[in-house]
Amino acid sequence: MTAGEVQRDETELVSQARAGDRDAFGELIWRHQDAVYTLAYRLVGPDLAPDVTQEALIRAWRSMAGFRGDASFATWLHRITVNTAWTQRKRALRHEARPLDDALVDTGVADGGTTPEQAGEMVDVRAALRAAIARLTPGQRTVLVLRDVYGWGNDEVSAALAISGTAAKVRLHRARKRVRELLTEGGM
Amino acid sequence: MAGICSVAGWLPEDVTAPRMIRRHRAGCLRCQAEMVRMRGLLRDLAALRDEVLEAPPGLHAAVMADLGPQAGAARGSRVRTAAKAVAGTAVAAAAIAGGLVLRRQRAAG
Numbered sequence: 001m002t003a004g005e006v007q008r009d010e011t012e013l014v015s016q017a018r019a020g021d022r023d024a025f026g027e028l029i030w031r032h033q034d035a036v037y038t039l040a041y042r043l044v045g046p047d048l049a050p051d052v053t054q055e056a057l058i059r060a061w062r063s064m065a066g067f068r069g070d071a072s073f074a075t076w077l078h079r080i081t082v083n084t085a086w087t088q089r090k091r092a093l094r095h096e097a098r099p100l101d102d103a104l105v106d107t108g109v110a111d112g113g114t115t116p117e118q119a120g121e122m123v124d125v126r127a128a129l130r131a132a133i134a135r136l137t138p139g140q141r142t143v144l145v146l147r148d149v150y151g152w153g154n155d156e157v158s159a160a161l162a163i164s165g166t167a168a169k170v171r172l173h174r175a176r177k178r179v180r181e182l183l184t185e186g187g188m
Numbered sequence: 189m190a191g192i193c194s195v196a197g198w199l200p201e202d203v204t205a206p207r208m209i210r211r212h213r214a215g216c217l218r219c220q221a222e223m224v225r226m227r228g229l230l231r232d233l234a235a236l237r238d239e240v241l242e243a244p245p246g247l248h249a250a251v252m253a254d255l256g257p258q259a260g261a262a263r264g265s266r267v268r269t270a271a272k273a274v275a276g277t278a279v280a281a282a283a284i285a286g287g288l289v290l291r292r293q294r295a296a297g
Contacts, residue, residue, distance in 0.1 A: 026252055033251075037243035042236075050244050057251045062259050126239075129232055148233035180229060 014073050018064045025061055032074060033057065036081050042145045043085040045134065048092060056084040082146065082160045089138050132182035140175035147172050193219050 010031070016024035033053065040052040060067075060080050067076055133141055142161065146152040147168075152160075158168040192212045205213070213219045 020258055022255060029248055029251055033243040033247060034240050038241040041241055050247060053243060053247060054251055058254055061255050064258055125232055126236060129236065148230055149236045176229065180225065
């Protein structure tokens, strides 16, 4: 199956799901649930991530009629996930940032062409990075993850979080600085 | 210079910095070192995107069990229900009116 066929297939599934086809939506969930869960995990940590993922996917189903295809289905799902995470974070005001590294360390992607030593160093760096991100304030973490991990633009982030563009930039600057400090403290 | 360094070294390279900062950065080893570290940090952060966690088992089933109606479908359903109600009322009204007419005709006959 070519990439084009996969894409067409997904377009058909989205179209069928928009028409109320639960099976088609179920297939879309199979394809995207890991990515949605990973984003939720990075934004809110392990305790809330399953709930955020579930709620985001249900919201997506209920809002399928509003999906116009301006962005990819994956991007649209990510936006819903960010909104859901933000809403749940507000609900769980007492939620503390937890280390995110435990589960993520085991899922490091194998990098082709690297020696075992280099791969080991990469895992160390990534684990340290994840731990540093987990120690940011929720607001800083969200902006950093969306901007620097997922490559969102500043306008997208500020719109998704309902904050000004300047506030988003300030948070990003502080988050990067804090991550660097934490990595330095950790000997990285 | 520490004040300028705290800004110049941290500004991403894709951001157009004011001329004063660019001039400072070009001649400041501290800022250049900071920029290199910054570049490394951004590269490492971007690399995290390749990592995907497996969703908890049972999540798919839980979502499917709790889907409920779609927003559009719910609206359509409400519209259909309202239309059926109006149509039903009209039919009932016509039947009553027809019955009254028949009764009057019989009474008149």
